[in-house]
Amino acid sequence: MTDNTVAVLGAGMVGVATALELQRRGMAVTLMDRRAPGQETSYGNAGVIARSSLMPFNHPRLWGTLPGLLRNRSAGFCYNPAFVAGNLRWATSFVGNARQNIFAETTAALDGLIRLSTAEHRRLLAEVQELQRLRDNGWLFLYRDAAGFDGPGAELGRATMAQFGIATQTLNAAELQDLEPVLKPVFAKALWIQDSCSVDSPGAVVRAYADAFVARGGALQTADLRTVRHAGDGRWQVIDSSGAARDFGRVVVALGPWSQKFMAELGVDVPMGFERGYHLHYAAGGSGALQRPIYDTAGGYVLSPMEQGLRLSTGVELNHCDAPMKPRQLEAAEASAREALPLGERLEQPLWMGRRPTLPDSRPVIDEMPGRPGLWLAFGHQHIGFSTGPGTAALLASLMLGDRQLPLDPRPFRASRFL
Numbered sequence: 298m299t300d301n302t303v304a305v306l307g308a309g310m311v312g313v314a315t316a317l318e319l320q321r322r323g324m325a326v327t328l329m330d331r332r333a334p335g336q337e338t339s340y341g342n343a344g345v346i347a348r349s350s351l352m353p354f355n356h357p358r359l360w361g362t363l364p365g366l367l368r369n370r371s372a373g374f375c376y377n378p379a380f381v382a383g384n385l386r387w388a389t390s391f392v393g394n395a396r397q398n399i400f401a402e403t404t405a406a407l408d409g410l411i412r413l414s415t416a417e418h419r420r421l422l423a424e425v426q427e428l429q430r431l432r433d434n435g436w437l438f439l440y441r442d443a444a445g446f447d448g449p450g451a452e453l454g455r456a457t458m459a460q461f462g463i464a465t466q467t468l469n470a471a472e473l474q475d476l477e478p479v480l481k482p483v484f485a486k487a488l489w490i491q492d493s494c495s496v497d498s499p500g501a502v503v504r505a506y507a508d509a510f511v512a513r514g515g516a517l518q519t520a521d522l523r524t525v526r527h528a529g530d531g532r533w534q535v536i537d538s539s540g541a542a543r544d545f546g547r548v549v550v551a552l553g554p555w556s557q558k559f560m561a562e563l564g565v566d567v568p569m570g571f572e573r574g575y576h577l578h579y580a581a582g583g584s585g586a587l588q589r590p591i592y593d594t595a596g597g598y599v600l601s602p603m604e605q606g607l608r609l610s611t612g613v614e615l616n617h618c619d620a621p622m623k624p625r626q627l628e629a630a631e632a633s634a635r636e637a638l639p640l641g642e643r644l645e646q647p648l649w650m651g652r653r654p655t656l657p658d659s660r661p662v663i664d665e666m667p668g669r670p671g672l673w674l675a676f677g678h679q680h681i682g683f684s685t686g687p688g689t690a691a692l693l694a695s696l697m698l699g700d701r702q703l704p705l706d707p708r709p710f711r712a713s714r715f716l
């Protein structure tokens with residue numbers, strides 16, 4: 298490779314991990330973002346790195362719950378009908394992919410990506426001396442009644458985890474109380490997913506990785522990026538909103554939910570849904586402390602112990618990427634969480650909102666853009682981009698550098714699925 302310059306566009310977990318990995322592989326990398334690293338989706342997530350996340354939202358049992366979800370009253374899911382109507386290609390394809398054969402491909406692909414990423418996170422956290430942020434004690438799915446635990450989606454989830462050898466333990470109410478004494482006795486059953494870990498500040502982890510990238514000689518640039526275009530000789534020119542242009546041998550688009558808008562400037566229509574979610578931080582209300590993230594399946598929220606306090610994050614609001622925020626889902630989640638444990642006062646205003654960028658088969662794109670050599674894509678990481686940034690980086694770097702042996706099967710992540 299004669300020109301080893303690469304611009305990585307977007308400094309969320311995916312972009313930062315990709316920049317670090319390409320740098321490690323000897324490329325001259327410039328990381329560009331309009332904000333400081335890890336300030337958007339990769340800041341506000343629940344910080345869970347879980348093997349259970351191989352289970353996509355569009356699994357085959359979705360068909361049974363779809364009529365209920367379409368009523369738009371579910372705690373963990375709501376949607377803007379205008380968004381769905383305006384994005385029918387994405388919506389029909391997303392639901393259409395809730396089939397056994399696609400599910401089998403997706404779970405296998407995501408399991409590989411999550412396992413690789415978890416190992417990479419451990420290596421990186423050790424290198425940047427932030428391993429203390431990693432809690433290795435799993436997370437909990439909580440069920441208020443036996444019907445929830447026995448529901449078709451929950452049952453498929455357990456069968457899938459068993460199929461992939463993911464360590465879990467079913468807990469009754471007393472066992473749950475022993476494990477998490479801070480919880481009120483409102484849960485009849487729980488599934489403890491032991492094969493998972495979590496961090497106490499996802500944003501701080503991204504910042505630490507970005508600091509390491511800069512300390513190792515990487516260039517970090519603030520730029521509001523507009524588009525890219527061919528610069529001749531197979532090179533690419535990155536253009537910002539002031540019109541300034543810079544040439545690179547290669548470009549990686551890792552703009553998370555904004556990748557769709559960016560690619561549209563190039564005439565490429567990316568079918569992407571925006572599964573928006575909110576968070577707020579709370580003080581602990583009682584004397585005990587929550588030890589690990591919990592997912593209250595009926596309440597539709599996740600509560601994670603964070604450096605900033607207890608982070609309450611909501612399920613899915615399917616809506617336009619930049620539509621105004623709606624606090625309704627967070628308020629309902631707060632009411633449910635107060636039933637579950639003694640939650641103190643709100644610690645942070647204003648409300649935070651992020652967008653999970655989701656492609657129709659719930660797998661990210663990790664590939665070179667067909668027909669545009671040198672333009673690489675790394676986006677569409679839905680609910681698991683904080684976890685899977687480092688595995689994405691390892692696969693993308695291997696593909697870009699033409700490794701004979703790849704760390705993962707690249708086929709499930711190919712751009713030609715949609716583009």
Ligand SMILES: Cc1cc2nc3c(=O)[nH]c(=O)nc-3n(C[C@H](O)[C@H](O)[C@H](O)COP(=O)(O)OP(=O)(O)OC[C@H]3O[C@@H](n4cnc5c(N)ncnc54)[C@H](O)[C@@H]3O)c2cc1C
Nearest residue numbers: 309311331339342343344345522553574651681682683684
């Ligand atoms: C409520 C919630 C909870 C979640 N919980 C988890 C979890 O527990 N575990 C997990 O693994 N994942 C979780 N996720 C998903 C995860 O946060 C995302 O998949 C991941 O952060 C996506 O990372 P990214 O780098 O692709 O995007 P981002 O982090 O959004 O980064 C994109 C970057 O591009 C920049 N950018 C965009 N447009 C431009 C432009 N024009 N010019 C310059 N810069 C630009 C932005 O400033 C941003 O820094 C959660 C998400 C939400 C919303």
